[in-house]
Amino acid sequence: MEDKLIRLAQKGDKKAMEKLLQRNYPILKGYLLKITRNEALSDDLTQEVMVRAIMKIHKYKPRGKFSTWLITIGTNLFRDKIRKDKRLVFDDSITKDESxxxxxxxxxxxxxxxxxxxxxxxxxxxxxxxxxxxxxxxxxxxxxxxxxxxxxxxxxxxxxxxxxxxxxxxxxxxxxx
CATH class of the missing domain: 1.10.10.10 (Winged helix-like DNA-binding domain superfamily/Winged helix DNA-binding domain)
Known part of the structure; x- marks a missing residue:
């Protein structure tokens, strides 16, 4: 199913791209929140990853999961952010609620x-x-x-x-x- 969405998104299908991003958003957001320990920064990075994914979907090669590609983009953006801004503030109180x-x-x-x-x-x-x-x-x-x-x-x-x-x-x- 994900492969089909990827192919459609690469052909310019906006609904397919939207579904791909919606399905992978929680994984990406959770990962970025855990590594940044900063809610605002993780929000910013998540949005930036989503924009880059939309712009570069045609370059995606399905070697692994789509979420892996998004996480790779997010990891690189976070590394760039750390190099550029040494004053980042991290929140030590982030935990996941298991209702x-x-x-x-x-x-x-x-x-x-x-x-x-x-x-x-x-x-x-x-x-x-x-x-x-x-x-x-x-x-x-x-x-x-x-x-x-x-x-x-x-x-x-x-x-x-x-x-x-x-x-x-x-x-x-x-x-x-």
């Missing part, structure tokens, strides 16, 4: 997410992006390498660093408690 769980479950989930978010927010951007792509969105190593424009070994190394840091943090908390 389908009981109140107790929601509290436990929010605490766990908050703990992990507080740890990964301290990671350098490149490591944080790899962690989010793998563990929040389930991308494979080769897909992440394509998005990040780096070798698979670098992806593995960055993930190893992240997991080690999280384990160290959990161990420190357990030792203190």
């Amino acid at each position: 389908t769980n009981s109140l107790e479950d929601q509290v436990m989930i929010k605490e766990s997410i908050r703990d992990i978010n507080s740890i990964i927010q301290k990671f350098p951007e490149e490591k944080r992006m790899v962690f989010i792509l793998k563990h929040y969105y389930g991308y494979r190593y080769d897909e992440i390498a394509g998005i990040m424009d780096c070798p698979i070994g670098t992806v593995r190394s960055r993930l190893h660093y992240c997991i080690k840091e999280i384990k160290n943090h959990v161990k420190d908390v357990d030792d203190d408690g």
Whole structure:
């Protein structure tokens, strides 16, 4: 179904393009919110990615998911933004609400997410992006390498660093408690 929408969008079908963007908007927005930790910036970047996707749909080559292409564009825009503006402000309180769980479950989930978010927010951007792509969105190593424009070994190394840091943090908390 997505392949058909892509072909139609590449031929200039505006409805197909609109459907593609609507279907992939939550994935892109969620990713950008997690890596930027800034609601306004993630909104701006999401809109910019959407505009670029519309303008460059004819260049899209279906090697992976359409959302992967959008995330790649978003990652590059975020990197450019960081290089240009060192004064970016990040919000440490962003969490996802899971309304389908009981109140107790929601509290436990929010605490766990908050703990992990507080740890990964301290990671350098490149490591944080790899962690989010793998563990929040389930991308494979080769897909992440394509998005990040780096070798698979670098992806593995960055993930190893992240997991080690999280384990160290959990161990420190357990030792203190």
